[in-house]
Amino acid sequence: MARSAAQSAPSESIADALLAWYDRHHRELPWRVTPDRQQAGERADPYRVWLSEIMLQQTTVQAVGPFYAKFLALWPTVADLAAADEEDVLKAWAGLGYYSRARNLKRAAEAVVHDHGGAFPPDAAGLRSLPGIGDYTAGAVAAIAFNRAEPVVDGNVERVFTRLFAIETPLPAAKPEIRRLVATEVPDDRPGDFAQATMDLGATICTPRRPSCILCPLRDRCMALRDGDPERFPLKAAKKEKPxxxxxxxxxxxxxxxxxxxxxxxxxxxxxxxxxxxxxxxxxxxxxxxxxxxxxxxxxxxxxxxxxxxxxxxxxxxxxxxxxxxxxxxxxxxxxxxxxxxxxxxxxxxxxxxxxxxxxxx
Ligand code: SF4
Structure with missing residues (x-):
């Protein structure tokens, strides 16, 4: 269970505090259109956002970089990927692991070209109908590429929110509660940046070990920090040994x-x-x-x-x-x-x- 945020209630919303921080401290990532470039009129390309999100599942940002560059050089558009030989796609993917992702990548590209006229569906429900796209990826692409107010919850976001609200329910049982809390905070005007800001905060400040709370834009409202032991969160159910x-x-x-x-x-x-x-x-x-x-x-x-x-x-x-x-x-x-x-x-x-x-x- 999460404790009520009303105990702290700073006047600025979580989204305002996070977005102001993101405007100054966002990570530069090859697939990201940063706030300054958005202001200059640039928009995120759904193909690039989707490609990066599929690659980032189970893999770090550092590891993904060269693979992302290679894919874009070989297949600059979703139509190019749809027309690619599956063997070549698997070869280019080799080293990223979880190879069903590569096969689904190719099938989803074909579905976009053949069933959607070459354009990605612009909402989470349509995106979820594509092979290999689950709730997380559908929400991330809808928010980042199409500015839809979707809650986007990855491991980083789970860590930030379980700490902010001192959620005592262990993962994975806490997932619906986290998703509900994130959904209440997503701003209508910048949902994509909000998602990326929360991910960045989790990756750079609210880290699993020794979070840099002193630099955190949400420190005034963080219940785990107030209790003095943020690293206690997220709580995790005991792991079963693998056969x-x-x-x-x-x-x-x-x-x-x-x-x-x-x-x-x-x-x-x-x-x-x-x-x-x-x-x-x-x-x-x-x-x-x-x-x-x-x-x-x-x-x-x-x-x-x-x-x-x-x-x-x-x-x-x-x-x-x-x-x-x-x-x-x-x-x-x-x-x-x-x-x-x-x-x-x-x-x-x-x-x-x-x-x-x-x-x-x-
Ligand atoms: S104050 Fe610390 S624990 Fe709380 S959200 Fe920020 S970095 Fe995480």
Whole structure:
């Protein structure tokens, strides 16, 4: 439960205080149209806002920067992305993780072009109908690109609001309450800037550890600060341990140094991505994750075991390597040279496996 803000009640609204701060201290981000540029008549491009928001899910601003620049160089408009080859999109995405986002990106671009005449729907409900767009992204694009008064709540905003109102309900149960509180504060005139201001405050001032409350424009009304322990918020429900699955991966190296890769099935985990031949990922202790699961007989040696955490389980992957004197008669994939390997659509777990077998590969 949140405590009442009326206890503090400074005359300036949360939105006024935040927007005044944002006008002076906003972050410069490649996809952002800052207040001074808005005043000069520039408007946010829905394609760029949407692209950045999809990339920023589960990924930091720093990590997204180069990928965003690469996508815009390859596909400057939503029509270009809709016409792109899916394989090329997956390759350009490789390294950002959560690859279903890349496939949905392509499908959403196609839907915008084929079902909406090439223009993004201008409201949250229309945006939510596109593949890969949930409540958060729909609200963010509607607010930032179309100036709709939508509550936009990401992890940063959750932290700011649970502290401001000293919300004692743990996450994720507190989400509806946070959303309701944010909705009451969104100003009609600058909803997009309000969303970005709250995100910026969470990213730069109201940080998870040691928030810089002395610099915060909302310090006069912050209940967590008044109680003396802002870091206590947000409260979080105890995490369940993820189940463990095991598997074996096989890095076969031909005499010229090329590596055998194959494509994963078109549905399911890491669908359509590239991988070295790998056993099934299994939770069974008697599952076939030993060298017996190798794609062909060779002098396989264990290079090491890597861990990778997926959304629903942790994978422990035994990585085997074999130096071949000639390529085996197999048609399970293709041989990727050392020059080509970094351009393959390899998910992070496979990059880790390759680096375990061949430390200087990337
Ligand atoms: S005063 Fe401190 S804890 Fe409260 S919102 Fe500002 S930075 Fe966060």
């Amino acid at each position: 463990v699955r095991r598997a074996a991966a096989f890095v076969a190296v031909d005499p010229a140094g090329a590596i055998l890769l194959r494509k994963r099935p078109g549905t399911g985990l890491l669908a359509g991505m590239s991988e070295v031949p790998t056993s099934e990922f299994t939770a069974r202790l008697d599952g076939d994750t030993s060298v017996d699961a190798a794609p062909f007989p060779a002098a396989w040696t264990l290079a090491g075991t890597i861990k990778h955490v997926f959304t629903h389980f942790e994978l422990r992957l035994d990585v085997y390597r074999a130096e071949l004197s000639e390529r085996p008669a197999t048609n399970i994939g293709w041989w990727s040279t050392r020059d080509d390997i970094s351009g393959e659509a390899l998910p992070t777990v496979m990059k880790k496996a390759l680096a375990c077998a061949i430390p200087d590969i990337f």
